[in-house]
Amino acid sequence: MTASPLESPPLLETENLVRVFGTGENRVAALQGLTFEIHQGESVAIIGKSGSGKSTLMHLLALLDQPTSGVVAMRGQVVSDLKPKQIAKVRNTTFGFVFQQFFLNAHETVLENATLPLKIAKVPKAERHRQGTEILEMLEMGDKLKAKAINLSGGQQQRVSIARALINSPEILFADEPTGNLDSETSAVVEDILFGLNEQGQTLIVVTHDEDLAAKCARQIRIQDGQIIEDSVVNA
Amino acid sequence: MKLRDIFTTALANTMRTKLRTFLTVIAVVIGAFTLTMTSGIGAGINKYIDAQVDAMGDTNQVSVMPAQTMDANVGLTAGEPQEYDPDAQGTVSDFGIPSMDEEDIEEIEQIENIEFVDPVIFVDIEYLETPDGTRYTVPSAGFASEQSMVEYAAGGPGSNAEDAYELVIPTSWLSAFDIDDVANADDVIDQEVIITAQDLEGNAETIEATVVGVAEETITGAGTSPIPSFGLTQQIAEINNTAGGTTIPFTYIQAMATVHDLATNEAQIKADLEEIDMVGQTVEDQMGFIGGIIDAITWVFNGFALIALLAASFGIVNTLLISVQERTRQIGLYKALGMTSGKVFTLFSTEAIVIGLLGSVIGIGLGSVVGVVGNALLINGPLDSVPGLTLYAIEPLALLVIALVIIGIAFLAGTLPARRAATKDPIEALRYD
Numbered sequence: 001m002t003a004s005p006l007e008s009p010p011l012l013e014t015e016n017l018v019r020v021f022g023t024g025e026n027r028v029a030a031l032q033g034l035t036f037e038i039h040q041g042e043s044v045a046i047i048g049k050s051g052s053g054k055s056t057l058m059h060l061l062a063l064l065d066q067p068t069s070g071v072v073a074m075r076g077q078v079v080s081d082l083k084p085k086q087i088a089k090v091r092n093t094t095f096g097f098v099f100q101q102f103f104l105n106a107h108e109t110v111l112e113n114a115t116l117p118l119k120i121a122k123v124p125k126a127e128r129h130r131q132g133t134e135i136l137e138m139l140e141m142g143d144k145l146k147a148k149a150i151n152l153s154g155g156q157q158q159r160v161s162i163a164r165a166l167i168n169s170p171e172i173l174f175a176d177e178p179t180g181n182l183d184s185e186t187s188a189v190v191e192d193i194l195f196g197l198n199e200q201g202q203t204l205i206v207v208t209h210d211e212d213l214a215a216k217c218a219r220q221i222r223i224q225d226g227q228i229i230e231d232s233v234v235n236a
Numbered sequence: 237m238k239l240r241d242i243f244t245t246a247l248a249n250t251m252r253t254k255l256r257t258f259l260t261v262i263a264v265v266i267g268a269f270t271l272t273m274t275s276g277i278g279a280g281i282n283k284y285i286d287a288q289v290d291a292m293g294d295t296n297q298v299s300v301m302p303a304q305t306m307d308a309n310v311g312l313t314a315g316e317p318q319e320y321d322p323d324a325q326g327t328v329s330d331f332g333i334p335s336m337d338e339e340d341i342e343e344i345e346q347i348e349n350i351e352f353v354d355p356v357i358f359v360d361i362e363y364l365e366t367p368d369g370t371r372y373t374v375p376s377a378g379f380a381s382e383q384s385m386v387e388y389a390a391g392g393p394g395s396n397a398e399d400a401y402e403l404v405i406p407t408s409w410l411s412a413f414d415i416d417d418v419a420n421a422d423d424v425i426d427q428e429v430i431i432t433a434q435d436l437e438g439n440a441e442t443i444e445a446t447v448v449g450v451a452e453e454t455i456t457g458a459g460t461s462p463i464p465s466f467g468l469t470q471q472i473a474e475i476n477n478t479a480g481g482t483t484i485p486f487t488y489i490q491a492m493a494t495v496h497d498l499a500t501n502e503a504q505i506k507a508d509l510e511e512i513d514m515v516g517q518t519v520e521d522q523m524g525f526i527g528g529i530i531d532a533i534t535w536v537f538n539g540f541a542l543i544a545l546l547a548a549s550f551g552i553v554n555t556l557l558i559s560v561q562e563r564t565r566q567i568g569l570y571k572a573l574g575m576t577s578g579k580v581f582t583l584f585s586t587e588a589i590v591i592g593l594l595g596s597v598i599g600i601g602l603g604s605v606v607g608v609v610g611n612a613l614l615i616n617g618p619l620d621s622v623p624g625l626t627l628y629a630i631e632p633l634a635l636l637v638i639a640l641v642i643i644g645i646a647f648l649a650g651t652l653p654a655r656r657a658a659t660k661d662p663i664e665a666l667r668y669d
Contacts, residue, residue, distance in 0.1 A: 091574040121574070
């Protein structure tokens with residue numbers, strides 16, 4: 001750990017986080033009061049089976065959803081009750097997202113896909129291209145800048161997706177089943193990239209049901225039926 | 237996202253589904269084309285009328301009618317039978333339209349700044365005999381007052397003297413005087429013709445008249461048949477209305493008053509006429525009326541064009557709704573990566589605007605080309621006998637307004653799908669399936 005909880009507020013924390021879907025007979029409590037902290041530079045796996053509530057938790061942490069009760073705070077500031085516009089800005093500037101299915105725009109170029117968050121943030125085109133080129137070169141995609149996303153292999157697509165997640169130098173990188181759609185060889189490469197970034201200080205939150213991937217994270221938060229059943233730090 | 241980026245993204249998105257965009261745009265093009273055509277034709281014809289009015293800009297004539305003529309319920313309206321009252325006003329009438337008699341004409345003559353009053357009299361000429369002895373029928377002679385409304389290829393208007401029997405002929409009548417070319421129209425001036433009219437008993441009487449002018453045809457219809465001068469008209473009318481030495485008193489539906497310096501005295505003349513229950517209309521007033529009719533017709537056609545655009549707007553709604561459905565994931569991603577709902581709305585309404593812009597540019601361009609080319613073909617082809625005619629005019633301001641209206645309609649059509657896109661939940665949109 002790079003920072004002590006006693007000296008500065010944690011990067012991300014939750015308090016008694018509850019998320020209920022539906023009402024009456026259809027009422028489902030997806031999360032039943034979770035409280036934990038994530039500190040700068042950690043690599044955390046949120047692990048659980050399908051329906052355990054791990055995706056709901058990630059949506060709440062990533063401010064894509066609002067808790068029924070409880071709060072999400074960043075550096076001691078409550079962010080879960082901000083206005084939609086401010087939340088959008090937090091997502092745009094402080095989070096990076098890597099999705100299982102990449103979600104690239106098939107008809108746009110690699111460079112255009114990777115620089116989408118900058119485009120949303122109103123960064124001028126020349127600057128977007130400069131930063132995009134730099135990150136894509138770092139991820140060994142420098143020779144595919146002008147290629148259409150539709151023409152890439154799965155591994156290449158996920159690299160573009162990682163480039164897009166990193167382009168705004170996020171404080172937290174969320175990866176939702178990042179290797180779920182890749183063969184084992186490509187998975188290894190993507191894992192190397194993600195954990196390599198974590199070694200350089202990038203806070204990483206991986207949501208997965210894959211025990212092998214979870215084991216590569218320094219900390220595992222295991223979710224079952226909307227509750228944390230295990231929060232362990234494995235010495236990597 | 238910057239506005240520029242929003243526009244380029246919207247453009248790229250609309251261009252991605254080319255066929256669909258094309259089909260949607262066609263509907264908009266039809267509306268834009270129709271609007272461009274109708275407003276261009278309206279503008280062209282009004283321009284022509286204005287030119288005609290300008291051509292007779294020096295006319296100092298005011299057309300005078302009894303005020304009741306302007307009331308809608310005069311004359312042919314059915315109603316309760318009314319008891320006869322010998323003192324009631326407006327006892328004279330023609331075809332149910334109130335008319336004026338000599339007394340009224342004298343009253344008008346009394347008005348300050350009125351120099352001359354020429355009652356409009358319908359005269360019936362039996363035939364006109366040219367110097368070589370050929371007799372021509374004159375189905376409808378012009379009114380003396382028309383003499384000052386037409387443009388002359390040769391000569392000029394006849395005098396207003398009661399004893400001057402003069403005649404203006406149209407260019408189309410030159411052939412009757414063996415003149416084949418308008419350039420030689422001068423040759424007809426001062427030629428003597430014989431005009432024959434019948435009295436009420438059918439007896440023919442003749443009058444000798446002198447040709448003093450050759451008139452060009454105009455849009456008003458003035459100058460399309462021979463126009464007798466004031467004195468000649470009076471003379472023919474007297475023959476027409478006489479039987480056995482008795483002449484029926486004349487009544488007039490309308491009179492043309494010549495005014496001293498009409499531009500300055502128009503208001504005073506109209507006010508004074510109102511006082512004696514008359515209405516005065518200048519040529520510009522009457523032409524304005526024609527312009528008004530043309531404007532009204534233009535608006536009717538514009539109405540049809542707007543209906544076409546209404547249909548097109550549903551096409552836009554449909555296209556964009558499909559687009560929103562197909563791009564649910566893209567919208568979810570945009571929102572997850574920090575795009576606000578407002579910007580998503582803007583993005584999709586911009587796509588609607590792009591469709592409107594494409595439709596209006598193509599439609600207006602097409603309409604302008606067809607209008608200009610069609611105008612050139614018609615006025616140099618089948619309609620080349622009408623001097624100075626324009627059927628189509630490009631008015632940049634009107635075209636701009638059309639473009640703005642269409643883009644506005646497209647934007648409105650886009651708000652429904654754009655709202656649907658803006659309210660999409662990113663979690664739902666990004667769910668794996």
